Amino acid sequence: MYNIKKIETHGRSLRVRVDPEPEREGRPALWPSVGEYPIYDPFLYTTMTTDDERNERFRAALSQLAPDRNILDIGTGQDLLWAREGVQAGAQHALAIEVIEDAFHKAAANLSAFYPQDQITLLLGESTNLQFAPRADVCVAEIIGSLAGAEGAAAVLTDARNRHLKPGGLVVPHRAVTLAAAVRLSDLLPEQPVAFAEASLPYLRSIFDWHGMPFDVRLRVENPSAGALLSEGAPVEVLDFNGDLRTEQRRTTRLAITRPGHMDGVLTWLNLWCLPDEEPLDALHMKTNWATIYLPLFESPVPVAAGDVLELTFAATLSDDGIHPDYQLSAALHTADGREHHGALASPHHGGSFRAYSIYQRLFPTS
Ligand SMILES: C[S@@+](CC[C@H](N)C(=O)[O-])C[C@H]1O[C@@H](n2cnc3c(N)ncnc32)[C@H](O)[C@@H]1O
Known part of the structure; x- marks a missing residue:
């Protein structure tokens, strides 16, 4: 079960589903993604x-x-x-x-x-x-960011290389990659409600206050259940800070489903190299402040079996601030019965729709 709490933002009262259990070490927790907004606090x-x-x-x-x-x-x-x-x-x-x-x-x-x-x-x-x-x-x-480019690293570091660094100067970190795998959100949070952690509410409010109105924030999942992945992870966003650094990119990836289950979206996580030849930081498998991000693709979970294929197109384009990317995803799930299930998501840095997906209608109920 979940609680309903209210947050006030710009004269508007929003109802939010909240997990009644306090956060504790190792337990999954749902937060808005916060790193891409100017709301850092101590x-x-x-x-x-x-x-x-x-x-x-x-x-x-x-x-x-x-x-x-x-x-x-x-x-x-x-x-x-x-x-x-x-x-x-x-x-x-x-x-x-x-x-x-x-x-x-x-x-x-x-x-x-x-x-x-x-x-x-x-x-x-x-x-x-x-x-x-x-x-x-x-x-x-x-x-x-937890989505590697979400904080604007591609645009900021392209500018830094052009204007602030000597020719041949180096950038740290060296490389950041976002990986994605097929999941169902409720499997990431087993035996607990799909609801925000109570401690995250002030940040949710700060993001909405900063933007001036609510919108469908990216969903940060801390400590996702290890067994929830339905496919291997594959790179969907690549940032080579000392190489061919793109401020916008688009990549289509085929994710092979490895076990039976139900999927409704993808889980993404960061791999980060500060130096070229080191073992990367892996935000799914290591304890770090970067968490995973869940991105919904289908309105209701679709049954999948080993051998099914999710064809995922993941694009990053610059938002209207010229720095932070908007992300667009589209997916075709090819299942063994010969069917194709289509899904899509627009995940802008700011603005866009509010309660467009059923997951956001559940997280922000109107009654
Ligand atoms: C993820 S925090 C890192 C803080 C600290 N460097 C650390 O590693 O612990 C990112 C910081 O960068 C700041 N920031 C992001 N983009 C910036 C930019 N283009 N110019 C100046 N500050 C920026 C944010 O306000 C925030 O304080």
Whole structure:
């Protein structure tokens, strides 16, 4: 069973399905995807500064690339994390940029308390709107989403390579890939309701307040049940930050169903390389602040059997802000009885429909 709670946003009262059980270590939890919105707070920053899987990879890359170099930390956050690590690793200088004012002011207070001003320079603003010199040798930017490109990494780092980095300069991370596999949402959350975690409600409200109205937010699933996948995972979005980096992309993938079950969408997760030759961080199999994202494709679950094939087209196009991608999915499920089931989803960064899919009608009931 679930509870109904109300959130107020722009003078409108919304009913939201909420899981009555509190979140606890290892238990699945449903949240809105938060990383792609300017709503970071100390809690979210702390989930990142305490993420060892993530931090050890960024640290290893900086210890290799930062010594004697000028580094640029895009999205430094309240803790100036990679600017500080870069300087500790021997960088000549770090330029740190943060767009969220609260986080910038906290970072500025940290900077004046702990660091000589000439080692780290901090700027307020969006890297894509700022001009500065000289260009950096290395750009570190942890602006990677649970859907790898969702925070605008492709557009921001294309701009950084064109305007802020020296020719031949390097970007950390090196590569990010989003993988997808066939699932049914209720299998990801076994023996618990399909309902938001209560702790996520303030973030849901912040996203709607930021946009000015509610919309069908992407669904973040923490600790999804390990046995829920109905197919292998395959890459649907590829970001090569030091190579052929595309701000928009489209890819069709065939996912072979490996066991009988029911599917109504896909689960996506991040693989991330900070250096080219390392074992990637895998957000499905490792404990990290990145979670999986569930994307609905069919209004009701479709029975599947081993050997069925989901042909999935996954596209990222720039939203009207020119930075954050909108995602579009279309799917054809070919089942053994010779039938084809078609599904599609538009998942814009902001705006778009509200309660368009049955899953959102259930999560935001009107009565
Ligand atoms: C995922 S957090 C990472 C924070 C910190 N660097 C860390 O790794 O723990 C991303 C941060 O980047 C900031 N950000 C995203 N895009 C930016 C841009 N183009 N320019 C400046 N800041 C940006 C966000 O406001 C947020 O604070």
